[in-house]
Amino acid sequence: AQTVTQSQPEMSVQEAETVTLSCTYDTSESNYYLFWYKQPPSRQMILVIRQEAYKQQNATENRFSVNFQKAAKSFSLKISDSQLGDTAMYFCAFMSTFFGNEKLTFGTGTRLTIIP
Amino acid sequence: DTAVSQTPKYLVTQMGNDKSIKCEQNLGHDTMYWYKQDSKKFLKIMFSYNNKELIINETVPNRFSPKSPDKAHLNLHINSLELGDSAVYFCASSHMDETQYFGPGTRLLVL
Numbered sequence: 626a627q628t629v630t631q632s633q634p635e636m637s638v639q640e641a642e643t644v645t646l647s648c649t650y651d652t653s654e655s656n657y658y659l660f661w662y663k664q665p666p667s668r669q670m671i672l673v674i675r676q677e678a679y680k681q682q683n684a685t686e687n688r689f690s691v692n693f694q695k696a697a698k699s700f701s702l703k704i705s706d707s708q709l710g711d712t713a714m715y716f717c718a719f720m721s722t723f724f725g726n727e728k729l730t731f732g733t734g735t736r737l738t739i740i741p
Numbered sequence: 742d743t744a745v746s747q748t749p750k751y752l753v754t755q756m757g758n759d760k761s762i763k764c765e766q767n768l769g770h771d772t773m774y775w776y777k778q779d780s781k782k783f784l785k786i787m788f789s790y791n792n793k794e795l796i797i798n799e800t801v802p803n804r805f806s807p808k809s810p811d812k813a814h815l816n817l818h819i820n821s822l823e824l825g826d827s828a829v830y831f832c833a834s835s836h837m838d839e840t841q842y843f844g845p846g847t848r849l850l851v852l
Contacts, residue, residue, distance in 0.1 A: 662843075670831060670843035716784065731784040
């Protein structure tokens with residue numbers, strides 16, 4: 626079974642600074658997907674970024690980028706030029722590519738606060 | 742234009758009652774899911790359906806029964822509600838193993 630670990634329960638950073646959220650996972654599969662989801666106080670689950678394990682290139686979406694280290698099973702999220710709207714819970718998630726097992730396995734989340 | 746919608750958004754009920762949560766997606770996806778988020782914010786899969794067929798059934802009490810009348814709908818019926826069922830329930834949908842898109846969640850409070 627896959628596991629996802631987020632070792633930082635809470636983080637805070639000044640507005641406009643850069644912050645990195647950590648995530649490690651454990652799997653015996655060679656192909657899979659990794660995600661970062663954001664959950665603001667509105668409780669909506671919002672996709673931030675997605676990474677396919679077979680792609681060596683790190684995914685980027687505007688101010689959000691990942692550092693994907695497949696051998697180390699590490700998948701960190703970097704938020705550049707942080708904004709007040711980035712305040713939220715951030716969840717790292719793993720998904721298998723095997724049919725019948727395409728469920729998201731989530732980490733415990735990191736509560737990120739952006740300080741004005 | 743809502744992609745994944747859930748009703749109701751809030752549900753307050755007494756122990757022992759039976760309740761249902763409905764989910765609809767207009768994205769044309771073939772797979773739908775139910776996740777439970779507990780009071781510590783931990784999210785866990787409950788069920789998934791692909792083309793109306795049950796694919797994933799995690800270790801969920803059989804008081805929980807999902808039903809998928811068609812590809813666009815996945816409902817969750819809960820019998821004999823217990824205090825421990827209080828949580829936020831999220832519906833999600835995807836096309837095969839693509840990205841899952843979530844509904845707004847239903848906050849269930851059992852008194």
